[in-house]
Amino acid sequence: MPFYALIALAVFLLVPLIYIVIKREMAPLAALGDQLKTLGAAQAQPAVQELDAGQDVRGLAGKLNRYLDHTSARIRELEQDSIASMASGRLLEYGSNKMQAVLQCLPDGLLVLDPAGEVTFATGKIEPLLGVPVAEVLSQPVEAWCRDPELRAMLARFRSAGLDARSQMTIEFNPAGVPGKRLWATAQALTGHSMAYGTLVVLRDATREHLARQAGNDFVAHVAHELKSPLNVIGMYGEMLADVGIDDPAVRVEAINVIQDEVERMVSLVNNLLNVSKLEMGSMRPERHRVKLDDLLRDAWQQARSRAEAKNIRLDLQVARDLAAVSVDKDMFRIALNNLLNNAIKYNQPGGSVTLAAEEGDSDVVIAVRDSGIGMTAEDRERVTEKFFRVRETGEEQRGGHGLGLYLSNQIVELHHGRLTIESELGHGSVFSIHLKKMPALAEGSQVL
Amino acid sequence: MKKSILLVDDEPHVIRVLRLMLEREGYEVASANDGNEALEKMAARRPDVMVSDIQMAGMDGRELCRTTRARYPEDSFPIFVMTSMTASEERAWVRELANVEFLEKPLSPRQLIARLTTYFANAATQENPHA
Numbered sequence: 001m002p003f004y005a006l007i008a009l010a011v012f013l014l015v016p017l018i019y020i021v022i023k024r025e026m027a028p029l030a031a032l033g034d035q036l037k038t039l040g041a042a043q044a045q046p047a048v049q050e051l052d053a054g055q056d057v058r059g060l061a062g063k064l065n066r067y068l069d070h071t072s073a074r075i076r077e078l079e080q081d082s083i084a085s086m087a088s089g090r091l092l093e094y095g096s097n098k099m100q101a102v103l104q105c106l107p108d109g110l111l112v113l114d115p116a117g118e119v120t121f122a123t124g125k126i127e128p129l130l131g132v133p134v135a136e137v138l139s140q141p142v143e144a145w146c147r148d149p150e151l152r153a154m155l156a157r158f159r160s161a162g163l164d165a166r167s168q169m170t171i172e173f174n175p176a177g178v179p180g181k182r183l184w185a186t187a188q189a190l191t192g193h194s195m196a197y198g199t200l201v202v203l204r205d206a207t208r209e210h211l212a213r214q215a216g217n218d219f220v221a222h223v224a225h226e227l228k229s230p231l232n233v234i235g236m237y238g239e240m241l242a243d244v245g246i247d248d249p250a251v252r253v254e255a256i257n258v259i260q261d262e263v264e265r266m267v268s269l270v271n272n273l274l275n276v277s278k279l280e281m282g283s284m285r286p287e288r289h290r291v292k293l294d295d296l297l298r299d300a301w302q303q304a305r306s307r308a309e310a311k312n313i314r315l316d317l318q319v320a321r322d323l324a325a326v327s328v329d330k331d332m333f334r335i336a337l338n339n340l341l342n343n344a345i346k347y348n349q350p351g352g353s354v355t356l357a358a359e360e361g362d363s364d365v366v367i368a369v370r371d372s373g374i375g376m377t378a379e380d381r382e383r384v385t386e387k388f389f390r391v392r393e394t395g396e397e398q399r400g401g402h403g404l405g406l407y408l409s410n411q412i413v414e415l416h417h418g419r420l421t422i423e424s425e426l427g428h429g430s431v432f433s434i435h436l437k438k439m440p441a442l443a444e445g446s447q448v449l
Numbered sequence: 450m451k452k453s454i455l456l457v458d459d460e461p462h463v464i465r466v467l468r469l470m471l472e473r474e475g476y477e478v479a480s481a482n483d484g485n486e487a488l489e490k491m492a493a494r495r496p497d498v499m500v501s502d503i504q505m506a507g508m509d510g511r512e513l514c515r516t517t518r519a520r521y522p523e524d525s526f527p528i529f530v531m532t533s534m535t536a537s538e539e540r541a542w543v544r545e546l547a548n549v550e551f552l553e554k555p556l557s558p559r560q561l562i563a564r565l566t567t568y569f570a571n572a573a574t575q576e577n578p579h580a
Contacts, residue, residue: 228554228555229460231555232460232463232554232555232556233460233462233463233466235555235556235557236462236463236466236467236555236556236557236558237462237466239466239470239557239558239559240466240469240470240558243470243473243558243559244469244470244473251469258462262462392506
């Protein structure tokens with residue numbers, strides 16, 4: 001019994017001792033656990049406690065401690081790197097988005113083809129240019145979406161020619177998907193930083209250039225034709241004058257008259273052409289001065305009289321002496337007025353009349369050229385001030401205008417901020433009226449040009 | 450018998466000069482303002498030669514030539530067309546038709562007379578080779 005009691009006493013004494021020893025040995029481990037917890041909570045600076053070394057567990061704890069030091073330092077470094085690379089990533093994304101926006105905003109449509117001929121990039125502008133949406137184009141070979149044989153052929157030719165950074169191929173064509181458009185397509189190798197990215201295709205809207213070129217060609221053809229017709233007549237009458245005119249005085253007179261008329265027609269065409277060219281180049285700027293209208297009108301009337309008389313047409317003047325002054329460029333205004341008077345005489349019949357009149361309203365002065373001539377339909381009246389428009393002539397007599405006179409008159413009146421109005425009825429003559437703003441009356445004794 | 454020429458042009462000056470000079474050479478001259486009038490004149494009397502402008506209001510020279518050849522297939526009298534156009538499309542339709550030739554504008558009446566003289570001289574030789 002005392003033996004058991006002794007053992008019980010020993011156990012009773014040893015248990016707390018062992019507990020104390022174990023607890024002491026475990027203390028650094030507990031600290032280590034705490035420390036790991038702190039790290040797990042991603043605290044920037046874990047407070048590492050100085051642990052006792054010397055014993056085995058303590059040695060291990062010390063090593064772990066140093067390892068933790070390294071690890072947390074490394075984590076800090078990585079965190080900093082990640083922030084930096086995130087920032088540079090955002091910067092790159094921003095730059096790339098900006099470049100995309102720049103490419104999308106370009107007026108030209110862009111396509112990039114990979115070496116196999118598939119589209120890897122396309123800007124939205126290709127839709128209005130080619131009539132094909134971007135979604136239909138991307139990741140597709142050219143043959144799958146391109147409805148323009150010219151473009152397909154050019155790209156095939158470019159591919160077979162091999163990628164050469166310096167060579168370019170350009171074609172001009174009418175896209176099948178957008179009627180009325182004219183495009184330039186240029187293919188070139190897309191290279192840079194010693195890399196080949198495929199083929200860059202630039203599509204440019206050339207409709208305006210095309211139309212301008214066409215208008216230029218039409219204009220030259222038209223003018224050449226207008227000059228050739230009187231030349232033809234002059235040439236023929238010249239031969240007739242030489243061959244027949246020698247023995248026939250009547251033929252001689254006729255030939256000379258016709259040649260003079262045709263020369264006059266050519267001179268007026270050339271003058272009007274020069275004026276139209278000045279007008280369209282913008283170099284015809286009215287130098288406006290205060291002008292006494294009745295003098296200007298009287299001059300124009302005087303000049304036109306001989307032409308009217310030659311055609312047996314009466315030319316009347318109904319202009320009051322004390323007409324209000326207007327602000328016009330005298331020389332330009334004379335061109336406008338002469339063209340109206342010439343037309344009124346030309347599109348008239350023998351025995352007819354032309355009246356040049358001017359009336360003063362409250363704020364306007366209206367200069368009217370009235371004729372008893374052939375008149376025109378409402379349809380022609382709408383278009384008669386268009387460049388090169390000519391009323392289709394029927395009947396025996398051909399008057400041979402060239403479609404520039406009224407265009408020019410109208411433009412000149414508009415340059416003076418005035419209005420040209422036309423009243424006309426087929427077979428009953430026409431009235432062309434220029435409406436101009438009146439100038440306020442001057443004090444007595446002021447100088448008027 | 451006088452050889453007859455039909456002139457078709459909407460420019461009265463051209464008709465006037467050609468008529469005067471051809472009549473002086475001893476030709477009988479009829480004239481028309483456009484294709485329709487020319488066909489009427491042709492129905493009344495078939496000319497030996499027709500000289501026509503191309504650009505005319507109403508029926509133009511191209512249609513006139515085609516209609517003439519279609520209407521009188523057995524009688525392919527020469528047609529001279531006057532044109533200031535040297536475009537190839539114009540040459541093409543002229544080539545399709547038998548016995549149609551170009552006269553370049555500006556037209557010289559003397560050249561036309563020379564062409565007519567040559568034509569009628571050749572035609573006379575072909576008709577009567579032993580003459």
